[in-house]
Amino acid sequence: MNDANTLADLLTRICPMHLILDCDGVIGHTGSTLQKLRPDAPMKGRNFLDIFELIRPRRAQCVSDLLEGPGVKLKVAFRDAPHTTLKGEIARIPGGAVVALSFGISLLDAVRDYDLTSADFAVTDLAIELLYLVEAKSLVEEASRQLNLRLQAARISAEEQAFTDTLTGLKNRRALDHVLARKSGGGMPYTVVHLDLDFFKQVNDTLGHAAGDYVLQEVARILVEETRREDTVARAGGDEFVIVFDNLTDRPRLQRIATRLIRRMEEPMHYQGRKCAISASIGIALSAEAPGCAPAELLRHADQALYAAKRGGRATLRFYTPGLPEHEQAGQPGRRNAAPG
């Protein structure tokens, strides 16, 4: 009897989540923290398995099944709500057994459900450290998440403001719009050249997108080589390019430039040893031939001329002349889909 009291005293001090059972599993003593989980239902005098459902070991039917070895690992859950799960060990002692329990991973729910304080945990229990760590880590995670969100927003806004086509290094559609917008209101004459690749879709379809990307980069290189530094070369989208020539309105000269562009596009390009055969169709519109014409309108003219070149059998160039058939999505390079490929 004296020994039993000594044991209960000891466990109360260093193991606040213990139970002392008799051989039938009836509870004789309960640790203070364990009892705190069910403040209105004293555990003393009740059977261990009436209060707890045994999750592991699965095969045990009664407490005596658990006492065959010197010590058995346990996983149990309260039969009534909240069904907190506890982990622990049961160890045989003369006349019964001691069960030592802890919250394990259910700790976070337990502190919320039971209003526990640090005094409820054994000094050796890492519960407080775990709670500290979870809280500190979630703060850090939130700070990192906020940073990521801000970086993401900054990236999107930088992309929206970008003027460069990332694949080819040419100006993009946005930059082209800016250049054209500055042309309105007079100033020096200029020419808009709208170029669309022929047979590009076949390259993409048969050799893959990497080959297609390679072709677009080669085309960009040719366009830069064949134009002056002050000209604007833009990829308007897909396989469409727009060149704005400043102060160049001489038809024969434009014709020579455009012809050379088409010829150079037709020179074989090789991607990983495989030949990519393309050509280009070109439409040209001169501001000098359409006085007072808005830049967007001139771009539409170039698109109509391009459409006429495509219909005329590809690999050719056309100058805009009034009366060319309207291309239904004219003036929207980069968004067309009706032109023959």
Add this chain to the structure above:
Amino acid sequence: MHGLVNRAIQSFAINTYGQERWQAVTEAAGLDGVTFEAMLIYDDALTDAVLGALCNQLGRAREEVLEDLGTYLVSHPEVEALRRLLRFGGDTYVDFLHSLDDLPDRARLAVSDLMLPAMELREAGAGRFSLTCGPELPGFGWVMMGILRTMADDYGALVMLEHDGNRGNHEVIAITLVESAFAKGRDFDLGARAG
């Protein structure tokens, strides 16, 4: 310097003295309008420049400003999470004092590249303690003055604090615990997850 430190100064300056004051401070420190990110690392000189500019703006000594920063860190609702993390240190003010030895390690558990100065608490008996702060963050002792004073209120303890100057490059704080249960203190609920 770890962004968390810069962020703490920024949060203190904005919430205590206002956005405009902070704007003026960052301009004077030559980083016009920069917002510190908690999880990035900045040049140490930047922190020093910002602190210097803040003290100039306020016309106050750096020690005073740093002590106010310490008070802010554990009392302002904006940074309530930090007070909670410190309260995990123990149930009583004395437990809390002893937990300071582990604070740099605890901080590193959460943020692996956050290096707080090493701290060592010595007990001199009769409620007297001394806290030695390492040299990693100059002036950190003054921040700790503010933290220790405010956490005493938090625990309901009555303490007297004195910054005992420097021993070599270490700062020493003398702490006298007059009464550990002087007032009720603030509640600390383990399960209450701030922020």
